[in-house]
Amino acid sequence: MTTTRGRIDKRQAILEGAFTVFAREGYAQSCVQDIAREAGVAKPTVYNHMTDKATLFRHAIEAAAQAVLDERVAALEPLAAPGDDLSVTLEEVAGALLRLHTDGRSCALRRLLYSEVTHFPDILDIVRESGPDRLTKALADRLARLALAGRVHTTDPDLAAEQFLGLLLGPLEARTQMGTRSLDDSDLRELARAATRTFVRAWAEQPAR
Amino acid sequence: MTTTRGRIDKRQAILEGAFTVFAREGYAQSCVQDIAREAGVAKPTVYNHMTDKATLFRHAIEAAAQAVLDERVAALEPLAAPGDDLSVTLEEVAGALLRLHTDGRSCALRRLLYSEVTHFPDILDIVRESGPDRLTKALADRLARLALAGRVHTTDPDLAAEQFLGLLLGPLEARTQMGTRSLDDSDLRELARAATRTFVRAWAEQPAR
DNA sequence: CCGCATCTGAACTCATGGGTTCAACTTAAT
DNA sequence: ATTAAGTTGAACCCATGAGTTCAGATGCGG
Numbered sequence: 001m002t003t004t005r006g007r008i009d010k011r012q013a014i015l016e017g018a019f020t021v022f023a024r025e026g027y028a029q030s031c032v033q034d035i036a037r038e039a040g041v042a043k044p045t046v047y048n049h050m051t052d053k054a055t056l057f058r059h060a061i062e063a064a065a066q067a068v069l070d071e072r073v074a075a076l077e078p079l080a081a082p083g084d085d086l087s088v089t090l091e092e093v094a095g096a097l098l099r100l101h102t103d104g105r106s107c108a109l110r111r112l113l114y115s116e117v118t119h120f121p122d123i124l125d126i127v128r129e130s131g132p133d134r135l136t137k138a139l140a141d142r143l144a145r146l147a148l149a150g151r152v153h154t155t156d157p158d159l160a161a162e163q164f165l166g167l168l169l170g171p172l173e174a175r176t177q178m179g180t181r182s183l184d185d186s187d188l189r190e191l192a193r194a195a196t197r198t199f200v201r202a203w204a205e206q207p208a209r
Numbered sequence: 210m211t212t213t214r215g216r217i218d219k220r221q222a223i224l225e226g227a228f229t230v231f232a233r234e235g236y237a238q239s240c241v242q243d244i245a246r247e248a249g250v251a252k253p254t255v256y257n258h259m260t261d262k263a264t265l266f267r268h269a270i271e272a273a274a275q276a277v278l279d280e281r282v283a284a285l286e287p288l289a290a291p292g293d294d295l296s297v298t299l300e301e302v303a304g305a306l307l308r309l310h311t312d313g314r315s316c317a318l319r320r321l322l323y324s325e326v327t328h329f330p331d332i333l334d335i336v337r338e339s340g341p342d343r344l345t346k347a348l349a350d351r352l353a354r355l356a357l358a359g360r361v362h363t364t365d366p367d368l369a370a371e372q373f374l375g376l377l378l379g380p381l382e383a384r385t386q387m388g389t390r391s392l393d394d395s396d397l398r399e400l401a402r403a404a405t406r407t408f409v410r411a412w413a414e415q416p417a418r
Numbered sequence: 419c420c421g422c423a424t425c426t427g428a429a430c431t432c433a434t435g436g437g438t439t440c441a442a443c444t445t446a447a448t
Numbered sequence: 449a450t451t452a453a454g455t456t457g458a459a460c461c462c463a464t465g466a467g468t469t470c471a472g473a474t475g476c477g478g
Contacts, residue, residue: 028237042426115324117387132383166379171371178326202411251456
């Protein structure tokens with residue numbers, strides 16, 4: 001078999017260890033030695049799987065981004081069949097998104113993207129389709145369905161989705177000190193409630209529009 | 210005099226050069242030699258003014274943050290005496306904020322903060338009072354006045370300010386590819402219009418609240 | 419049991435860069 | 449003119465870390 005290499009695929013361990021260390025130290029400050037140690041592997045083994053520190057970085061980011069995004073999109077699920085009161089479902093989804101967004105891995109990933117976007121312009125392409133873009137699209141899809149059902153009043157679900165996320169996540173950055181402080185669950189629920197209320201007032205309560 | 214040192218204060222040049230290089234390369238990837246060259250100064254001169262690469266970083270960030278913030282707060286000025294149609298003034302202010310927020314220095318500063326916040330936890334304190342926090346507060350002050358005048362309907366101007374900025378800046382990140390792509394002025398105006406419309410619908414058109 | 423692929427640890431090369439030293443130079447103030 | 453502070457370039461020391469090499473484990477299929 002091609003994939004049943006030697007031991008229980010070290011590759012996975014390397015990618016995870018790499019992300020952990022990169023997240024903790026930043027790209028330039030991480031040394032491959034530490035990554036190897038973190039992954040429970042010898043340094044040359046790392047170079048057996050990845051040619052470069054740079055490609056190691058790319059692959060680690062890609063894997064992490066994929067994982068983070070899947071959770072996010074899954075959290076939108078309740079919107080497929082909302083209850084009688086749309087606000088309740090929206091608020092539930094909002095809370096779930098906030099919890100995911102403030103998660104340690106998520107914050108670390110965001111920090112890494114921001115800091116290395118200029119040195120690795122290609123990670124944007126890697127992450128784009130699996131990044132906030134796809135989340136906005138997925139939310140826009142849900143909102144479009146709801147608009148058809150007359151429960152949201154908009155002709156531009158993409159805009160509505162962008163604004164919902166802005167309303168929800170914008171206030172976060174300030175409160176979490178750029179993702180370094182963590183909020184307790186009641187704060188998150190409060191933020192979810194405030195964002196949902198404003199969104200509903202602007203997009204679901206109005207008569208026509 | 211204490212401040213009429215030797216030549217026309219190299220200190221300023223050093224801080225500016227440092228920010229330029231840090232912004233371009235990131236903290237770890239910048240070397241003091243390059244910073245000195247960028248500032249038109251010899252390496253030992255840098256160490257005459259700053260003890261460390263780290264304190265050099267702190268001071269450069271502080272200076273840049275101060276400059277960036279002052280512009281931002283100044284852009285809120287029109288809200289002190291809005292015209293008959295509040296939307297117009299809001300939209301004008303929103304456009305100005307967007308232009309400042311997408312400015313190269315501004316994006317670079319944001320990237321630096323995100324990437325080094327874990328290695329320099331203290332830059333948060335340096336920047337807090339001169340960061341997005343103070344902008345939100347300043348905007349909240351304006352909104353409070355407008356609420357008193359009955360032109361905005363809210364009992365929580367801080368929340369309204371946070372949400373306005375979220376509505377305005379949230380959609381930006383996606384469109385500018387984390388600040389790497391620049392938008393032309395018509396796009397910015399469009400974004401300002403969309404954010405303002407939603408904000409007004411939620412906070413200024415409603416009867417009571 | 420053997421060969422093959424992989425993993426390991428340690429040592430090594432080499433480039434980069436932080437921070438310092440120093441002797442010579444420039445400038446401002448007295 | 450003299451002094452003192454500040455600047456300069458070049459050379460220097462030293463730590464760190466990317467990437468490689470190699471000789472010896474270790475496990476697997478046949």
